[in-house]
Amino acid sequence: MFSSHYKKIFFLIIVVIITLVVIKMTPLEREQLTLPETVVKIVLAPFQQVATGLSNGIQDSIAFVAALGTLAQENEQFKKELALLKSELERTEEYRVQNRRLKELLQYKQFTVANYQLVTATVIGRNAGNWFATVTVNRGKKDGIARNMPALVPAGLVGRVVAVSSDTAEILLITDPRSGVGAVIQQSRLPGVVEGVASGAGTVRMVHLPKGAPVKPNQAVVTSGLGGIYPPGVRIGRILITEDDPGGLFQIAKLEPFVDFSKLEDLFIVTVVYTPELNLPVEGME
Amino acid sequence: MRIFFLALILMVALVLQTTVLEFLTIFGVRPDLVLLIVILFGFIHGSRAGVYSGFLGGLLTGFLAGNYIGLSVLAQMAAGYLAGMGENRFYKENLLIAIIVVMVGTSVAQIIYWLLLLMLGINIMFVNGLKIILIVALYNGALTLFLYKWFYHVNTRGILKKPELE
Known part of the structure; x- marks a missing residue:
């Protein structure tokens, strides 16, 4: 009786130790997924795809019906905004031309911002828990996806690829507490690092x-x-409030991401980036 | 055969959790269906069954996530074991007791998860951690209200019934 009780405890301790070792051995950044992971991902992916598709459809129809009443009003507003944006675009075009001319004057080597090669991907699943923020997309090795490729939507930065199977890829969102993105405040060029807080938090800092x-x-x-993973100039978020770091020398800004991660359906994975700073003289970074 | 059905139910829960439930979040937090099933399975069949189902549920969750495999295993095994301790102590047909067991078990599993994250050097701000634990526990408790009758039936008369010794 006693010995079987001890046997059980011994067995349990062994299981816990093995599990702790496995946790340590399977961090976020790995070259290759193990066989059981690949099998579970491949088996569940089609079901996830169908379930996500259905829920997206239902959500879109509800949103459509709810929006019917305000469509005319919204249309009017969009027209006004469109006119405004058109004039703005013309002005931007002016700046673009001017920018190119000035660069030529300064003999900058040609560089292309926003010159990405993109692959579109659809979100088929999310992380099961509430702590981490990752999504699974329906593109994998077969489509030329590899680790550390950045993921974007027109609104802004989504995250980066952390694991790839043949047909799916796991994307670490910038809201994940394990994510860190080299960032600057757009106007002042003040550098910092944008970190995730937790999947359920809805903000980053x-x-x-x-x-x-x-x-x-x-x-x-x-x-x-900086850091080489994310291309420069991709929008991340808007500062909500700032507070002093209890540590002393720094302050922390709370950000609202430009991307609504709860409504993430499709995204772009950047397979090739022509990093401008490679072609720029050093003082160009200032 | 029973383990096959349990695995199947856990997989269905996992698929729902990673897809549909994203649209049913409360303050950005989802319930933990897999954990809910592990806890109820332990509560109905005892600690041993709770540990096994926690191991299975945690492993499936980990494999699908593809990183830190084992975080969920430890958290869910502990919750399954704890729920199983109530097997002989509480009246299992009482819905209120089942809800309390689920809420306590869910909180314990989430706290263990949080501690393991700390151990790995992943810092979660206290407010956010507390928010996640509270909402998941309440949400899982609320789901028990709707699911328990069915789940109890499946476990006492249906496909998850304990095989009788002959």
Whole structure:
């Protein structure tokens, strides 16, 4: 009786130790997924795809019916906004031309911002828990997806690829507590790191901002391109509030991401980036 | 045969959890269906069954997530074991007791998960962690209200019934 009781406890301790070792051995960044992971992913992927498709459909129809009443009014508003944006676009075009001319004057080598080669992908599943923020998409090795490729939507930065199977890829969202993105405040070029808080939080935070630096609500934060994974200039979020880091030297800004991660359906994976800083003289980074 | 059906139910729960439930979040937090089933299975069949179902549920969750395999295994095994301790102590047909067991078990599993994250050097701010634990526990408790009658039936008369010794 006694010995069987001890046997059980011994067995349990062994299981716990093995599990702890396995946790340590299977971090986020790995070259290759193991066989059981691949099998579970491949078996469940079609079901996830169908379930996500159905829920998206139902949600879209509900949203459509709910929006019927306000469509005319919205249409009117869009027309006004369109006119405004058109004029803005013309002005931007002016700047673009001017920019090119000035660059030629400065003899900058040609570089192309926003020159990405993209693959579109559909979200088929989410992380099962509430702590981590990852999504599974329906593109994998077969489509040329590899680890550390950035993922974007027109609204802004989504995250990066952390694991790939033949048909699916796992994307670490910028809201995941394990994510860190080199970023700058768009206007002041003040650098920092944008970290996830937790999947359920809905916000991210920018750390390593010097105390006393001019960080204000509503300022936009974009990727800095440092670190080599994310291309520079991709929009991340808008500053909500700032607070002093209890540690002393820094302040922390709370950000609202430009991307609505709860409604993420399709995204782009950047397979090739022509990094501009490679072609730029060093002082061009200032 | 029973383990096959249990695995199947856990997989269905996992698929729902990673897809449909994303549209039913409360303050951005989803319920944990797999954990809910593990806890109820343990509560109805005892600690041993709870540990096994926790191992299975945690492993499936980990394989699908593709990283830190084992985080869910430990959290769910502990919850299954804890729920199983109530098997002989509480009246299993009482819905209220089942709800309380689920809420306590869910909280314990989430706290273990949080502690393991700390061990791995992943910091979650206290407010956010607390928010997740509270909402998941309440949400799982609320789901028990709707699912328990069916699940109890499946476990005492249906496909998850304990095989009788002959």
